[in-house]
Amino acid sequence: MISSYDAAILENQQLAPSIWRLQLDVAALAQQVRPGQFVQVRVTNTYDPFLRTPLSVHDCDAKAGTIALLYQTVGTSTHALSRLRPGASVNILGPLGNGFTLPPARSNGNFALLVAGGIGIAPLLFLARELVAKKVSTRLLYGARTAADLTGIDAFEQLGVAVACCTDDGSQGLKGNVVDLLAGYLQSGAAGDVYACGPTPMLRALQQLVRSKGLAAQFSLEAYMACGLGACLGCVVAVPGGGYAHVCTDGPVFKEREVEL
Amino acid sequence: MSTVDLRVNIGGLQLKNPVLTASGTFGYGIEFQSFGDLNALGGVVVKGTTLEPRAGNPPQRVVETAAGMLNSIGLENPGVDYFLEHYLPQLRSLGVTTIVNMAGNSVAEYCELAERLQQPGIAALELNISCPNVKAGGMAFGTSEKLVEEVVSQVKEHSRLPLIVKLSPNVTDIARIAQAAEAAGADALSLINTLLGMAVDHRTRRPILGNVVGGLSGPAIKPVALRMVWQVAQAVQIPVIGIGGIMTAADALEFIICGASAIQVGAANFVEPVAAWQIIDGIAAYLKENGMTDIKQLIGSLEI
Known part of the structure; x- marks a missing residue:
């Protein structure tokens, strides 16, 4: 059920020049949220910023009762959020939205191809964790502008997810975008269910690619x-x-x- | 809280307390069921309803602004038939005081809508006159005394429910529009609707909203709304419902003191879904603290 929670900040850590990871103590939410769902964060009690900030759940530890949110400092709200320190709390509404549809456990030969562009990596770690728990062979294809913006790859690798990267400037991985990276990977005859999040132009190109290859795909939109x-x-x-x-x-x-x- | 009487009568519409939720900010109430008892609210003004379903405007439809937001939703709604079949039975079984906000582009459309909405479970109608009148070259009904008189008097002939006319602030003299609505038979007035505004991205040199312009709401508009409610309350005899940037009980009380018999909570619902319930509690607490037993003692009590 959607509820309002005052969540204590356990950690608010800068991972890249404009990317932060916020860890919250919010057990009641952690126990029900599913990959792909999001929360609405009220960063301040003032009227500016006025609205809540929607952020997808990046990771979740139901046992510890914590969730993590990954966010990019782009506007007033996210900059204000980056200034909050452990000990402070934020009010969040959730869980919101539908979430990803996961395949049944041990579905034979069902490979998962996670495709992230920039901050689109946010909902995919929690998804990867659940896919791996279901014994689904999972691969991440991750693109960003530059090497410094590729964040949290370790967390995927620790789950046993194979990671391939690309950057617009070629500073890490293939020089190019993540749709090209996926196209290259598929040339070897590989296939899988695509789970993607990223900017609209990326998803538009990806939509063409998965259609031409006849792959099933789920897009998380912003x-x-x-x-x-x-x-x-x-x-x-x-x-x-x-x-x-x-x-x-x-x-x-x-x-x-x-x-x- | 049993010692204070929060009941108000709005032109024949009996409310258990003066706190309503504004059209377009609270869906059909159902969306907010997990945050409180809908039946504890004074009432729910449902999403603006048209005869036919409407898809609404292309995105981007909302943008945050200083202490507020702009929207250009474009009256997206599933149409009156869907409302009557799908939402009204749920609201009726929950016992919610339901007020239907009507939108149309001609007098005939408004009249037909009003007729269709004469249903058990609907407590009152709210007439959105900020819509363009197609027959008057797209001029909004609410900007002309003549058009207001025409649409209000015609709708009254097709409805026996209390009729609340929702006024647009985008006019030269809102008191004169209010008087025109009253003369035409409005049972109550609600104000203000959103103020027409605009947001631009200086980097791309493009408007942010798909519709270019949109309606401003939130705390940013409260002083304007308060002034207009005060002016209108002095100009008419019928009850006035105050709307505009009400976030807290203190905000609601200010409108009531300026002459509003009830208030609507709008954009606050987006930020704090329990706002309307908190405001009811806050109003009751204020009355008690000030030794009052009846909300009516406070209405229009502004001293100058």
Whole structure:
């Protein structure tokens, strides 16, 4: 059930020039949240920033009762969030959204291909953890602008996930974007279910690629939103045949066929 | 809290307390069920409803601004038939005081909507007159006394439910528009709707909203709303419902002191989903602290 929680900050750590990882003590949420779901964070009690900040759950430890959020400092809210220290707390609403659809455990030959662009890595660690727990062979393809922005690769490797990287400037891994990286990987005849998160242009290119290869894909989308509860109707994505779906309640995870990017 | 009487009568609409949730900020109430008892609210004003379903505007539809936000949702809603079949039975079984906000682009559309909404479980209608009148070249109904009189008097002929007319602040003299609505038979007025605004990205030199312009709401508009409620409350005899940047009980009390008989909580619902319930408790606590037994003692008590 969606609830409001005051969550104590356990850790708020800078991982890259503009990427931070926030660890929260919030047992009741940690015990029910699923990969791909998100929370709405109220960073301050002032009116500026006014709205909550939607952040996907990056990692979750149900036993320890903690969740981690990965965020990029892009606006007033996220900059203010980066200034909070352990001991402080934030109010969060969640769990919100649908989350990824996971395959049944030990489904034969079902490989998972996680595809991340930039901060799109955020929801994929928690997903990888659950996939690995289900004995699904999982590979991460991860692209960023430059080497310094590739964050948290160790955490994937510790789970036994094979990681391949690329950067726009070639400072680490293949020089190019993550869709090219995936296309190269698929040339060897490999296949798998795609789980992706990243900027819209990346997802649009990825949509073309998975269609041409006949692969199933789920996209976690980002959208500007006010409430996260399905009330403001601010966070829409176009759907085939006209009209819109709501990223907060119909998503944020969509099968690639369900959206017009 | 049993010692204070929070009941108010809004033009024939009996409310258990003066706190309503504003149209477009609280869905159909159902979305907020996990945060509180909907039946404890004065009432829920549901999402603006049109005759036909509407897909709404292209994204981006919302943007945060200083102490507020802009929206250009474009009246996305599933249409009146879906509302009556799907949402109204749920609201009725929960016992929620349900007020339906109506939007249309012609007088005939408003009248047909009003007729369709004469249903058990609907306590009142709220007429959104900030919509463009297609027959008047797209001019918003709410900006002309003549158009306001026409639409309000016509809708009244097609409805026996209390009719609340929701006023647009994007006018030269809101008191005159209020008087036109009253003369045409409005049972109550609610104000203000959003203030027309705009946001631009200086880096891309493009508007941020897909619709270019949108409605400003949140604490940023409260002083404007308070002034307009005060002016309108003095200009008309019918009850006034205050709306505009109400985040706390203190905000709500200020509107009531300026002459509002009830208030609507809007953008606050997006930030703090329990805001409306907290405001009810806060109003009751204030009355007790000030030795009052009835909310009506406070309405319009501004001393100048």
